[in-house]
Amino acid sequence: MAEPSSAALDALRAQIDEVDQEMLALLQRRLKLVGEVGTIKHREGVPIYAPKREASMLAKRRAEAEAMGVPPQLIEDLLRRIMRESYVSEKDVGFKRVHDTLGPIVIVGGGGKLGGLFAQLFTLSGYEVRVLEQNDWDRADALLADAGMVVISVPIDKTCEVIERLPPLPEECLLVDLTSIKQAPLAAMLKAHPGPVLGLHPMFGPDVSSLAKQVVVVCHGRGEEHYQWLLKQIAIWGARLHEAPASEHDQAMQLVQAMRHFTAFVYGLHLKREHADIEQLLQFSSPIYRLELAMVGRLFAQSPSLYADIIFAQPDALARARHYLDRYQEALALLEAGDKVGFEALFDDVAQWFGDFAQQFRVESANMLMAANDSRSG
Numbered sequence: 337m338a339e340p341s342s343a344a345l346d347a348l349r350a351q352i353d354e355v356d357q358e359m360l361a362l363l364q365r366r367l368k369l370v371g372e373v374g375t376i377k378h379r380e381g382v383p384i385y386a387p388k389r390e391a392s393m394l395a396k397r398r399a400e401a402e403a404m405g406v407p408p409q410l411i412e413d414l415l416r417r418i419m420r421e422s423y424v425s426e427k428d429v430g431f432k433r434v435h436d437t438l439g440p441i442v443i444v445g446g447g448g449k450l451g452g453l454f455a456q457l458f459t460l461s462g463y464e465v466r467v468l469e470q471n472d473w474d475r476a477d478a479l480l481a482d483a484g485m486v487v488i489s490v491p492i493d494k495t496c497e498v499i500e501r502l503p504p505l506p507e508e509c510l511l512v513d514l515t516s517i518k519q520a521p522l523a524a525m526l527k528a529h530p531g532p533v534l535g536l537h538p539m540f541g542p543d544v545s546s547l548a549k550q551v552v553v554v555c556h557g558r559g560e561e562h563y564q565w566l567l568k569q570i571a572i573w574g575a576r577l578h579e580a581p582a583s584e585h586d587q588a589m590q591l592v593q594a595m596r597h598f599t600a601f602v603y604g605l606h607l608k609r610e611h612a613d614i615e616q617l618l619q620f621s622s623p624i625y626r627l628e629l630a631m632v633g634r635l636f637a638q639s640p641s642l643y644a645d646i647i648f649a650q651p652d653a654l655a656r657a658r659h660y661l662d663r664y665q666e667a668l669a670l671l672e673a674g675d676k677v678g679f680e681a682l683f684d685d686v687a688q689w690f691g692d693f694a695q696q697f698r699v700e701s702a703n704m705l706m707a708a709n710d711s712r713s714g
């Protein structure tokens with residue numbers, strides 16, 4: 337059905353078109369300036385993400401917007417979206433190479449998605465990158481002979497095996513892994529190589545458009561002075577580094593990864609067994625349920641072995657999953673008993689425990705829901 341229109345509406349819409357075109361021209365001008373910033377950052381080795389500059393710029397624009405009667409959140413939303421574009425354009429210019437004399441970087445598993453992303457970032461930073469894949473082991477000695485750094489980026493259950501399989505590396509060579517558990521790979525690397533060793537866990541998937549604002553967990557191994565350059569390089573790519581002991585990291589991952597993915601898996605399984613009609617759920621879904629479906633559904637668009645690997649890699653996650661079942665049963669018992677008062681008391685107890693975070697998450701999720709709604713059409 338055609339949308340209603342009138343001469344008065346058409347006249348105003350024509351003016352709106354003009355304003356939007358002016359905005360386009362301004363965006364074009366801004367993107368060009370950002371391109372120039374990218375060139376300077378590339379030359380001088382300045383990180384693509386500048387949080388202090390962003391915060392002061394956003395504060396000024398918000399104040400100016402308020403004075404002009406424009407909602408401050410509007411300009412903040414627009415600028416944040418525009419800056420996402422800046423990160424990509426600055427990334428494509430390339431990055432300063434921090435370590436001038438490093439030998440070739442060999443990425444074991446560099447043909448995979450995450451390994452490929454790191455291969456791209458190192459290449460954009462001017463390093464020579466070689467990939468060692470499953471079928472290349474007969475050439476491993478030649479590929480690794482003059483390596484300045486070896487990066488292990490293979491499935492979790494293969495990581496230790498691959499580390500043990502490495503031929504002796506040059507003494508000064510830095511050995512790094514990108515696995516999402518840290519204790520076992522770090523121990524295996526320290527055992528296999530007497531030189532510098534570092535454990536990293538990029539807390540993002542390979543589909544990110546840039547590393548701006550992404551977190552990389554750093555678990556120190558050996559010879560910190562030999563890998564400071566790498567930490568600086570990653571910061572130039574825009575990521576935030578979070579240092580933690582491997583044990584603390586693995587403990588946190590039981591909830592952040594293993595339990596998160598496991599509960600999403602069970603919910604997906606439940607939908608299937610209940611013969612849920614996804615089309616129909618989408619028609620009826622509230623914004624938050626849409627987000628829930630997206631969160632669960634995206635799991636099943638990816639490889640089963642990736643998730644099995646993450647969930648099964650941590651034996652302690654089993655205990656967590658059992659505890660979860662206990663809590664489900666505890667809450668279910670209240671439901672079965674029709675004990676609304678008991679339910680509310682328990683709810684309150686958890687709310688107290690969340691404290692100020694509950695409000696913070698409410699605000700954060702409201703923004704996400706608005707963004708999710710904006711991206712809908714039809």
Ligand SMILES: O=C(O)C(=O)C[C@]1(C(=O)O)C=C[C@@H](O)C=C1
Nearest residue numbers: 373384385386387389390419422
């Ligand atoms: O000012 C910079 O350093 C930029 O790179 C430009 C810009 C922007 O688009 O305004 C982009 C990224 C930074 O985090 C801050 C600001």
